[in-house]
Amino acid sequence: MATPLRTQQVYCYFCLLLTVVVSCTEGRLNVNGSVRLDLITFYKITSTQPFVLVKFDKDFTYGLNLRVFQKLVEVSLSYPELLVATVEIQDYVNTSSYTLMERYKVKKEEFPAYFLFSSANFNTSARYSGKLNADAILRWIRGHGAPVELEGCLAEYDSLVSEFLSTMSSKKQKKLLGRARKKVSLTQNEEVQFTAKFYTKMLSNIAKQGISFVEKQCSHLNRLVEKPELSEQERKKADLKLNVLSSFSRCAGMTVVS
Numbered sequence: 001m002a003t004p005l006r007t008q009q010v011y012c013y014f015c016l017l018l019t020v021v022v023s024c025t026e027g028r029l030n031v032n033g034s035v036r037l038d039l040i041t042f043y044k045i046t047s048t049q050p051f052v053l054v055k056f057d058k059d060f061t062y063g064l065n066l067r068v069f070q071k072l073v074e075v076s077l078s079y080p081e082l083l084v085a086t087v088e089i090q091d092y093v094n095t096s097s098y099t100l101m102e103r104y105k106v107k108k109e110e111f112p113a114y115f116l117f118s119s120a121n122f123n124t125s126a127r128y129s130g131k132l133n134a135d136a137i138l139r140w141i142r143g144h145g146a147p148v149e150l151e152g153c154l155a156e157y158d159s160l161v162s163e164f165l166s167t168m169s170s171k172k173q174k175k176l177l178g179r180a181r182k183k184v185s186l187t188q189n190e191e192v193q194f195t196a197k198f199y200t201k202m203l204s205n206i207a208k209q210g211i212s213f214v215e216k217q218c219s220h221l222n223r224l225v226e227k228p229e230l231s232e233q234e235r236k237k238a239d240l241k242l243n244v245l246s247s248f249s250r251c252a253g254m255t256v257v258s
Contacts, residue, residue, distance in 0.1 A: 031066075033073045035085040039096030042087065046117040050081035051146040053137075056101060057112040059088040064132060065112055071134040081147050116141050139242055143249035152240035153247055154192065156183065157199040162251045164203055165211065177203050198241050202248060214248045221245070 037045060037054065046052045053076070055069060069084075076084045089097050089108065100106075104125070106113045114128040114137060126144050130136050135150075142148045157180065164176045180200045187193040205213045224230065225238045 031070055031073050031086075033077055033084070034069070035083060037085050037087050037100075039099055042100055045083065045085060046119070047122045048119055049083045049117075050119055051141070052083045052085055052117045053141060053146075054085045054087060054115045054117060055112050056087045056104070056106045056115070057089065058108070059090045061112070068132055068134045068137070069112070072137060075134075075138060075148065079147050082141075116144055116146065118145070135239060136242075139246040142246040145250055150243040150246060152191075152195040152243045154195060154199065157196060158247045158251070161199065161203070161247050164206075165248070165251045170207070173203075173207050177207065194237070195240055195244055198244055199247075202244070206248075211252050214245060214252065218242065218245050218249075 035041075035045065042054075046054070053072065057065070061069070069086075073084045076082045087097050087100050089095075089101065089111075104113075104115060104127075112132070116126045116128070128137060128140055130140060138148055138150060142150060160176055160180050164173055167173060167176075177200070180196075180203055184193060184196045184200055187196050202214070202217070205217075221238050221242050225235055225242075230238070
């Protein structure tokens with residue numbers, strides 16, 4: 001028998017599927033598939049949905065800001081446990097949205113400001129502090145446990161990462177690293193082999209240098225992708241590695257920003 005909470009989640013997801021169309025009218029943000037929140041609905045939604053990505057922003061947007069938000073909404077429609085919502089701020093109109101701005105210490109000059117809420121830990125939210133990039137935001141929410149699959153991430157290696165990081169036994173870590181290397185040697189697909197090798201390299205370096213190596217690698221790759229002279233092929237490889245790193249940060253409970 002379905003619980004009231006589960007029924008509400010299914011209902012919310014059903015509503016989203018009915019509103020997949022994305023539009024923008026007269027400069028006002030109107031991305032269907034997302035939910036506009038006020039002071040009352042904010043707490044009702046964020047306390048019951050498994051994961052809610054909330055954007056604090058002005059009530060109209062365009063350009064890169066709009067494109068990033070549209071992609072986040074589009075991706076969320078594939079995951080019933082992830083909802084994308086907005087708290088819209090209107091100039092010269094003192095609405096309940098200003099109360100939420102004050103509650104979460106958001107300033108207008110910081111728009112757009114993204115927060116991730118989880119019903120499992122409702123009183124603690126995570127605030128995104130990286131660049132305005134949809135892929136980077138998706139990596140960030142995945143690192144916080146949101147059920148988002150990213151290109152290059154491999155479920156069987158994610159399981160190894162989780163097991164590897166949950167043990168303090170160097171003997172067991174060595175055994176898991178051996179399993180990972182054996183999997184790589186049996187992989188025929190070049191694209192899969194590329195990320196599989198990176199998983200194995202990360203496990204090896206963590207065994208030698210500790211979990212802080214994840215953050216170091218993430219910082220290195222973020223600097224790399226910002227270089228204008230980087231080729232598209234090299235940029236693609238770096239993005240795939242950053243996607244894989246979200247698996248490590250999620251399993252380690254880290255807050256690495258992509």
